[in-house]
Each structure stands twice: as structure tokens, then as C-alpha cells.
Amino acid sequence: MNTTVLIAQSYGSADKVLEFYTQELPPLNSDMARIKVKTAGINPIDARRMTGEFKHGNMPQTFGTEFAGEILEINSDNNQFKVGDAVLGSGGSFTHATVIDVPIGNLISKPESMSWEVAGSLAGVSQTASTILDEIGDIKSLLIHGASGGVGSITIQLAKERGIDVVATASSKNQDYLKKLGAVPVIYGEGLVDRLKEVHPEAFDASIDMSGTEEATQASLSTVKADGFIGTIAGKLVSSPRVKPVWVKRNVNNLKHVVEGVAKGKFYWEVDKVFPFEKAAEAYTYILEGHTRGKNVLQF
Numbered sequence: 001m002n003t004t005v006l007i008a009q010s011y012g013s014a015d016k017v018l019e020f021y022t023q024e025l026p027p028l029n030s031d032m033a034r035i036k037v038k039t040a041g042i043n044p045i046d047a048r049r050m051t052g053e054f055k056h057g058n059m060p061q062t063f064g065t066e067f068a069g070e071i072l073e074i075n076s077d078n079n080q081f082k083v084g085d086a087v088l089g090s091g092g093s094f095t096h097a098t099v100i101d102v103p104i105g106n107l108i109s110k111p112e113s114m115s116w117e118v119a120g121s122l123a124g125v126s127q128t129a130s131t132i133l134d135e136i137g138d139i140k141s142l143l144i145h146g147a148s149g150g151v152g153s154i155t156i157q158l159a160k161e162r163g164i165d166v167v168a169t170a171s172s173k174n175q176d177y178l179k180k181l182g183a184v185p186v187i188y189g190e191g192l193v194d195r196l197k198e199v200h201p202e203a204f205d206a207s208i209d210m211s212g213t214e215e216a217t218q219a220s221l222s223t224v225k226a227d228g229f230i231g232t233i234a235g236k237l238v239s240s241p242r243v244k245p246v247w248v249k250r251n252v253n254n255l256k257h258v259v260e261g262v263a264k265g266k267f268y269w270e271v272d273k274v275f276p277f278e279k280a281a282e283a284y285t286y287i288l289e290g291h292t293r294g295k296n297v298l299q300f
């Protein structure tokens, strides 16, 4: 069976380096499922690896860390899934391809009522948002910088579910959206600290930054308690040793919790744009602008 994979043989902009490569798949390894991919979310990290901001692994590099699709073949005694099942899950940097092989343990069932676009967009953000809150621990108030994107949208709602007061930043166009998710919205940019203190005069127990800006670091240092947690998921250089990097930990139970919550309408979720796989270069260029609301998805 053949698969067509999105690859890059050098670092650079999407229109220059992204290409499609078709190859034959080897026999399926044990405890793996072969999936016909229907949709796959695009993470900013995919586009940042493409440009060379993150230099991981050898060339050619492949992309994509999440997917939804149908099982074509299974090589396992585990009878939790069967051929034809609709599933979703995570895979490490190879899901932007028409057919992929994934460990069975990474899969969960796609709720019948959930669209393919939504199903393919949730694995990365769900597990990252859960990791953030688990690492921060027991708190009463949380500041989130850059919260209208994928990770922020879910982090706000998981924090509210845990009874945490959330103040979140985004641009002016996303203030109503943040409010809808349950946060007190604040516009980032000049005067940020004053606006944060106006809506939340007490110091925050913790903050987490999705944007990687110096402004976010300085605002956290000015508004979080002296012994409070200040974290970032942005993977950018930070100017203070107080800012702790947080990296996603994969956990299918955390994924299931968010997927079921979205399916039941308990959590709100938006897919920003859906791009056909052939238009991957357009999608990666859009992601790099950094103003996604919710998530962008490739459709196969």
C-alpha cells in the first residue's frame, strides 16, 4: 500500500521547501494500526520546524502530530479496535500523510457525532492543556497569555472546570471569544500590566504563556505572586529563570476527557480554517502568522 507524505528536504518558507513524496509502506509492525487519514490538525510547531527555528532530526523531515481517520489494518491481539473503526490520536511528526502507522495505545474512538475536522484537531491541544494544569497543580487564579489559539482555548475551559479564575489575553478581535470560553478577557500590548491589575487586583497564583513575547514574561513577573508558577509553552528564549518551560506529555485519558467534553457540548471548540492536503503550503504559511483562533486542519 502506498502513502503520500508531506516532506521538506531543507529549511525555509512553505512555498519553497514543502513537497509531496509517495512511497510504499512496509508490512505493519505488531501492536500497530494502519490508518487512512481523514483530517490532521496543524500545530505551530510543524511550521516552526519547517523554517528551521526548531532543528530536530535528519532530512527529509516529516510533519504532523495528530490525526483522525479510519483503521485499514491492525496487527495486534488487542480487540479494542477493528478494521473500519473511526479513531483519532497522536503520532510523532508524521501524521501529515495519506496513510500512517500508529501504535494502538495512541488511539481513541471518534465520537459518532463529531465531525472529522474537529476530531483531527484535538489531540495536541488537549494533551498540552492538561499537562499545563497538572504541572501547575492546585491554584485559584491563572493568567494565560495568547489564549485564543488552540492550546489556550482548551486550557481556559479545563481551568474553569477545576474551579480556577482565569484572566486571558488576546487581540481586540478575540475578546468576546475569550469571554465565551469563561475567561476575563484582556487585550495584549502596551499598558498590559495596568489592564491586568484593573481586572485582577490580587496577584495571580500562576501564569502560562502561549505567545513567547518579552511583554508576556514581564507582565507575569509583575502580576504573579512571588512564589507563584510562571510557565511558557512557546519554546522561545526567555529573559528570566523564573519562567519554566512546559512540554506536552501524551496521555490518552486526558485526550478522551476533552474529546468527550467537546462531543457533549461541555467544551466549546472552533476549527479556524480547513485546508485540502494539496494546499499544505498555504496552511503552513497561515499558521506562521500566529493569529489562529482554535485550530487549523488539513483534509485528505
Ligand SMILES: NC(=O)c1ccc[n+]([C@@H]2O[C@H](COP(=O)([O-])OP(=O)(O)OC[C@H]3O[C@@H](n4cnc5c(N)ncnc54)[C@H](OP(=O)(O)O)[C@@H]3O)[C@@H](O)[C@H]2O)c1
Pocket: 043, 044, 045, 048, 124, 128, 145, 146, 147, 148, 149, 150, 151, 152, 169, 170, 171, 172, 173, 174, 188, 189, 210, 211, 212, 213, 216, 232, 233, 234, 235, 246, 247, 248, 287, 290, 291, 292, 293, 294, 295
Ligand atoms: N511546549 C509544548 O509542548 C507545546 C505544545 C503545543 C504548542 N506549543 C507552542 O505553543 C505556542 C501556542 O500554540 P497554539 O497552538 O495555541 O498557537 P496558536 O493557535 O497559533 O495561538 C496563538 C495565540 O497567540 C496570540 N498572540 C499572537 N500575538 C501575540 C502577542 N504579541 N502577544 C500575546 N499573544 C499573542 C494569538 O491571539 P490573537 O490572534 O488574538 O493575536 C493566539 O491567541 C506555539 O508557539 C506552539 O508551537 C508548545
